[in-house]
Amino acid sequence: xxxxxxxxxxLQIAVLLGVAPAFTGWVRMLKxxxxxxTSAGLFQPYRDIVKLFSKxxxxxxxxxxxxxxTPYLIFGAAVLAGxxxxxxxxxxxxxxxxxxxxxxxxxxxxxxxxxxAGMDIGTAFGGMGSSREMTIASLAEPAMLMAIFTVSLxxxxxxxxxxxxxxxxxxxxxxxxxxxxxxxxxxxxxxxxGRIPVDNPATHLExxxxxxxxxxxxxxxxxxxxxxxxxxxxxxxxxxxxxxFFPWGIAASGDIGFxxxxxxxxxxxxxxxxxxxxxxETGLAKMRIFRLAEFLGSAFLLATLGMLSYxxxx
Amino acid sequence: MxxxxxxxxxxxxxxxxxxxxxxxxxxxxxxxxxxxxxxxxSIASLLGAVGGIWAVGSGITNKLVLPVGLPDxxxxxxxxxxxxxxxxxxxxxxxxxxxxxxxxxxxxLGKRPVTSLAIFYCLFLAGMLMVVLADDALFFLxxxxxxxxxxxxxxxxxxxxxxxxxxxxxxxxxxxxxxIAILLSFGVMAGLAGGxxxxxxxxxxxxRQAQMPVQWAAAAFxxxxxxxxxxxxxxxxxxxxxxxxxxxxxxxxxxxxxVMLKTAIYGIVRVTFDLIKVFPxxxxxxxxxxxxxxxxxxxxxxxxxHDLKRLLAxxxxxxxxxxxxxxxxxxxxxxxxxPLLAALALIAGLYHTLNHAMFKGLLFMGAGAVLHATHExxxxxxxxxxxxxxxxxxxxxVGCVSISALPPFNGFVSEWLTFQAFLLSPALPSxxxxxxxxxxxxxxxxxxxxxxxxFVKAFGVTFLGHWRGHHNPRVQEAGLTMRAGMILxxxxxLFLGLVPTALIEWMDxxxxxxxxAKIGTTAGTFGWMWLTPIAPDRAxxxxxxxxxxxxxxxxxxxxxxHVKTVAIHRAPVWDCGFEKIxxxxxxxxxxxxxxxxxxxxxxxSIREQVKLTPRAAQPVFPKKINYYLRIxxxxxxxxxxxxxxxxxxxxRRVGKLQQGRIQAYLIYxxxxxxxxxxxxx
Numbered sequence: 001x002x003x004x005x006x007x008x009x010x011l012q013i014a015v016l017l018g019v020a021p022a023f024t025g026w027v028r029m030l031k032x033x034x035x036x037x038t039s040a041g042l043f044q045p046y047r048d049i050v051k052l053f054s055k056x057x058x059x060x061x062x063x064x065x066x067x068x069x070t071p072y073l074i075f076g077a078a079v080l081a082g083x084x085x086x087x088x089x090x091x092x093x094x095x096x097x098x099x100x101x102x103x104x105x106x107x108x109x110x111x112x113x114x115x116x117a118g119m120d121i122g123t124a125f126g127g128m129g130s131s132r133e134m135t136i137a138s139l140a141e142p143a144m145l146m147a148i149f150t151v152s153l154x155x156x157x158x159x160x161x162x163x164x165x166x167x168x169x170x171x172x173x174x175x176x177x178x179x180x181x182x183x184x185x186x187x188x189x190x191x192x193x194g195r196i197p198v199d200n201p202a203t204h205l206e207x208x209x210x211x212x213x214x215x216x217x218x219x220x221x222x223x224x225x226x227x228x229x230x231x232x233x234x235x236x237x238x239x240x241x242x243x244x245f246f247p248w249g250i251a252a253s254g255d256i257g258f259x260x261x262x263x264x265x266x267x268x269x270x271x272x273x274x275x276x277x278x279x280x281e282t283g284l285a286k287m288r289i290f291r292l293a294e295f296l297g298s299a300f301l302l303a304t305l306g307m308l309s310y311x312x313x314x
Numbered sequence: 315m316x317x318x319x320x321x322x323x324x325x326x327x328x329x330x331x332x333x334x335x336x337x338x339x340x341x342x343x344x345x346x347x348x349x350x351x352x353x354x355x356s357i358a359s360l361l362g363a364v365g366g367i368w369a370v371g372s373g374i375t376n377k378l379v380l381p382v383g384l385p386d387x388x389x390x391x392x393x394x395x396x397x398x399x400x401x402x403x404x405x406x407x408x409x410x411x412x413x414x415x416x417x418x419x420x421x422x423l424g425k426r427p428v429t430s431l432a433i434f435y436c437l438f439l440a441g442m443l444m445v446v447l448a449d450d451a452l453f454f455l456x457x458x459x460x461x462x463x464x465x466x467x468x469x470x471x472x473x474x475x476x477x478x479x480x481x482x483x484x485x486x487x488x489x490x491x492x493x494i495a496i497l498l499s500f501g502v503m504a505g506l507a508g509g510x511x512x513x514x515x516x517x518x519x520x521x522r523q524a525q526m527p528v529q530w531a532a533a534a535f536x537x538x539x540x541x542x543x544x545x546x547x548x549x550x551x552x553x554x555x556x557x558x559x560x561x562x563x564x565x566x567x568x569x570x571x572x573v574m575l576k577t578a579i580y581g582i583v584r585v586t587f588d589l590i591k592v593f594p595x596x597x598x599x600x601x602x603x604x605x606x607x608x609x610x611x612x613x614x615x616x617x618x619x620h621d622l623k624r625l626l627a628x629x630x631x632x633x634x635x636x637x638x639x640x641x642x643x644x645x646x647x648x649x650x651x652x653p654l655l656a657a658l659a660l661i662a663g664l665y666h667t668l669n670h671a672m673f674k675g676l677l678f679m680g681a682g683a684v685l686h687a688t689h690e691x692x693x694x695x696x697x698x699x700x701x702x703x704x705x706x707x708x709x710x711x712v713g714c715v716s717i718s719a720l721p722p723f724n725g726f727v728s729e730w731l732t733f734q735a736f737l738l739s740p741a742l743p744s745x746x747x748x749x750x751x752x753x754x755x756x757x758x759x760x761x762x763x764x765x766x767x768x769f770v771k772a773f774g775v776t777f778l779g780h781w782r783g784h785h786n787p788r789v790q791e792a793g794l795t796m797r798a799g800m801i802l803x804x805x806x807x808l809f810l811g812l813v814p815t816a817l818i819e820w821m822d823x824x825x826x827x828x829x830x831a832k833i834g835t836t837a838g839t840f841g842w843m844w845l846t847p848i849a850p851d852r853a854x855x856x857x858x859x860x861x862x863x864x865x866x867x868x869x870x871x872x873x874x875x876h877v878k879t880v881a882i883h884r885a886p887v888w889d890c891g892f893e894k895i896x897x898x899x900x901x902x903x904x905x906x907x908x909x910x911x912x913x914x915x916x917x918x919s920i921r922e923q924v925k926l927t928p929r930a931a932q933p934v935f936p937k938k939i940n941y942y943l944r945i946x947x948x949x950x951x952x953x954x955x956x957x958x959x960x961x962x963x964x965x966r967r968v969g970k971l972q973q974g975r976i977q978a979y980l981i982y983x984x985x986x987x988x989x990x991x992x993x994x995x
Contacts, residue, residue, distance in 0.1 A: 053875070054880075055880075056880055056881045056882070056883060057880060057881070057882045057883070058882075058883045058884075058885050059882055059883070059884055059885070060884075060885065060886070060887045060888070061884055061885065061886055061887070062698070062779070062780060062887065064700045064701060064778065065700075066700070066711075066778065072868040072871050072872055073864065073868060075867065075868070075871055076863070076864040076865075076866075076867035076868040076871070077864060079863075079867045080860065080863040080864055080867060083863070094859075094863075096844060096846075096850070096854045096856070097844075097854075097855070097856045097859040097860060097863070098721075098855060098856070098860060099853045099854060099855060101730055101733055101853075101855075102721060102726075102730065102855050102860065105719070105720060105721050105726055105730075106721065106860070108718075108720055108763070108766060109715075109720040109721065111766075112715070112718060112720055112766055112769075112770060115770045115774070116770060116773060116774055116778065118774075119770070119774030119775070119778045119779055119901065120774075120778045120779065121779070121887055121889075122697065122698070122778070122779030122780040122887070122897065122900045123887055123889040123895060123899075123900070124889075124895070124899045124900065124901060125889060125890065126901075127774070127779075127900055127901020127902075127905070127906060128901060130770060130774065130901070130906070131771075131901060131905065131906045131907070131908065131909060132909060134763075134766065134767035134770050134771075135767065135909040135910050135913070137763055137766070137767070138760060138763035138764045138766070138767050138910070139763075139913070140763075141759045141760060141762065141763035142756040142757070142759045142760045142763075143756075144759070145733070145755055145756055145758075145759035146752070146755075146756050149736075149737060149752050149755060149756075152737055153740060156852070157851055157852050157853060158734070158737060158852070158853040159851060159852070159853055159854060162851045162852075204890070216888070216889070216890065217887065217888055217889075220880065221875050221880065225871065225875075289909065290909070290912055290913070293913045300756065304753070304756075307749075307752055308749065311740075311745070311748060311749060
């Protein structure tokens with residue numbers, strides 16, 4: 001058994017844990033600049049997390065074990081998802097554990113328990129957030145699956161490392177199906193990570209919040225874990241997009257010598273992805289919740305067009 | 315005499331009949347009656363499960379001919395791997411439910427005699443076993459009717475309520491319309507197999523041998539599919555299901571939803587893959603399309619419910635749909651001679667059959683425990699039960715996670731396999747199917763996500779938050795045997811999710827016999843841990859590693875955070891600083907599904923009214939708000955209402971013949987005789 005892939009696996013999880021807050025910080029910083037505000041700097045998310053970890057926990061009287069267990073679970077699901085997506089290298093021991101459908105399901109289990117935690121306290125806001133989150137998720141899921149399907153048509157596989165491998169080794173022809181799938185993926189990723197125009201991560205305005213409404217009652221280390229997992233989720237969706245559509249630069253073999261270069265390329269690509277996200281978020285306004293059916297419907301349509309164009313053009 | 319699987323299963327049947335015969339003599343001692351009859355049922359189920367597992371595991375086919383039945387057509391019994399698999403499904407769940415029933419049925423003590431419940435429970439189990447064992451059309455239909463009649467009396471158990479009587483009537487009508495279609499289907503096949511003069515064609519063996527012309531085979535298939543679909547609750551034949559399942563005692567609902575519907579799946583698989591064998595692709599397409607419609611509509615109807623057991627009943631419609639998707643895909647692949655893919659799809663469907671039995675049984679048992687404790691089925695009145703019923707809550711949650719297809723539990727494995735079967739459909743030679751089948755995968759994804767939403771609602775509203783009702787009952791945790799039944803089912807759910815490879819290897823013989831291929835399932839260093847259908851670089855999933863991985867991260871995070879002790883304070887709810895919050899302000903079942911009702915509302919007939927009663931002084935602040943919501947199944951108005959109206963009108967016309975006077979009837983007889991003499995010389 002080779003040792004290097006295991007080392008790379010650990011490195012990758014360490015990178016996920018370490019870099020995810022910086023990525024969020026980068027997005028927030030760029031957003032401040034584009035909106036003409038002064039930013040708190042790249043490292044503010046780290047300071048937030050550290051602060052929350054050192055604080056006491058205040059639990060509502062009615063909170064059950066579900067409320068206390070959920071932060072750990074969504075943190076665990078995020079870390080495991082980070083071990084599955086090829087970020088630094090294709091040759092990872094954990095990639096055979098889960099293909100891309102399982103990956104989506106890992107995010108789903110985190111969402112399921114977050115929604116339960118939202119209902120645990122028995123406030124109107126918590127229930128509202130849970131109800132909206134589950135509605136959006138159920139509209140996003142078919143579109144996500146069609147996007148996966150389109151990409152897997154080219155690689156004949158749903159295994160992430162195999163998908164990356166095929167795009168990597170194939171001739172770098174621009175496939176029209178992948179372009180459609182990418183557009184669909186961007187729309188879905190905005191919905192899944194709770195960004196504008198679907199949800200506003202910066203708001204506590206009662207009637208518009210979705211994700212924040214569910215975690216309103218959290219404090220201390222529980223909140224820190226949830227915030228951290230949220231940052232990792234954003235990071236992971238960026239990494240998933242990069243791995244599926246722009247994999248060039250990810251180390252193809254399990255050789256540890258390629259890792260620094262792969263890390264550098266990944267950072268660059270993430271920087272660009274963050275800038276793109278900020279452009280979308282600054283350019284758009286938040287949508288009414290009932291317009292989201294159209295938004296996610298168009299994601300589904302794009303992914304279906306991608307599939308059709310694969311059968312017709314390729 | 316050597317012990318064989320069929321011997322074991324026959325013992326189980328004999329035990330069940332013995333129990334049904336014994337029960338009336340114990341009428342006077344209800345407590346003892348419950349203990350003895352449900353213990354006997356548990357033992358019988360255990361024996362049946364052993365027989366089933368054995369038959370599949372070693373690929374045995376046993377036959378038995380009983381010297382009863384028609385002169386030329388004795389009862390044929392046969393156990394083969396397919397029958398063995400369904401026996402395992404039925405007996406495993408009925409074992410858990412029978413253990414549960416020992417505690418659950420005692421809830422009726424002092425309220426009503428449970429003698430009839432115990433008798434029909436045993437007959438119901440025996441009926442299901444006989445359906446699966448039957449090897450000729452006559453015995454199959456006899457068993458089918460025993461099952462239907464026994465379950466009818468179980469639905470009628472609490473017959474003082476009008477809704478129960480109505481539900482039972484609707485159930486028995488639909489069941490018989492279905493049974494007639496099945497009878498006709500067997501008639502067509504038997505006629506083609508052995509001619510219409512003798513009974514010889516009515517054995518399944520003769521049907522297997524027969525060469526059927528295409529159009530007659532299609533007629534037989536369509537009739538059989540209609541009949542079995544009526545039993546399985548496939549949309550649009552589902553209307554009886556959400557009426558009948560919730561009103562039966564909860565242990566019976568668990569069996570009806572969990573395994574009785576599966577006998578219909580068994581029928582479809584038996585008729586298509588075993589009796590007819592060769593079929594065109596459009597049969598598969600029919601099954602697939604009805605599967606997809608049932609899956610999506612089932613879960614959407616479920617989301618609209620606020621009665622816990624009704625919600626679960628609609629989810630059975632959904633899950634039957636998912637099973638039929640697998641079966642339908644398998645039929646399409648078979649007709650294009652792709653045995654490997656057909657095997658994958660069939661395994662997906664059958665695995666979901668087993669999974670659904672386990673988690674639906676678990677959920678109905680949980681709902682029964684809630685009903686037992688609170689005497690309430692309406693979720694709008696519940697809430698916060700996780701504090702008073704911690705065991706039931708945790709076990710019900712396992713069921714919710716499993717049915718929502720979340721890893722590492724069992725529901726995910728079978729949905730994942732179904733997705734894989736969908737993703738392989740581009741290998742089909744027909745361009746039309748290539749383009750259309752992937753859209754089915756999107757519908758399945760929609761179903762899965764909506765199911766998750768529905769179970770967040772079901773668990774969240776029932777067990778979390780505060781009690782919503784006006785009066786506060788004293789809620790007690792479920793008793794020992796009830797918990798034992800649920801724990802066994804929950805552990806099976808987890809087990810089926812963690813080691814699917816072992817189960818699929820066990821089931822390989824099924825696909826080998828039915829479609830002629832088996833799927834390779836293991837790869838990697840720790841073979842059994844990875845589920846890799848078709849090929850390792852195609853897709854792989856390891857439930858146990860996902861489970862362990864999450865567990866390790868959770869444990870590490872927990873210990874790291876508990877090195878330094880940080881105080882946990884309990885405090886009143888913050889809720890953005892709003893102080894006057896009360897339990898009626900919580901989201902309930904109706905408000906939770908409101909966004910989904912808005913998005914998918916066009917599929918239902920919804921009437922929504924808000925009535926404000928204004929205050930004289932300040933018209934802006936109303937004194938009272940009345941909210942009225944009525945959701946109806948459009949299909950009832952489109953399909954059933956016309957049929958009901960026409961049959962009433964016809965019977966009124968025919969009723970005019972009934973004058974009630976003897977002279978009129980004598981004239982009818984006279985005319986009939988004259989007509990017969992004229993025309994049939």
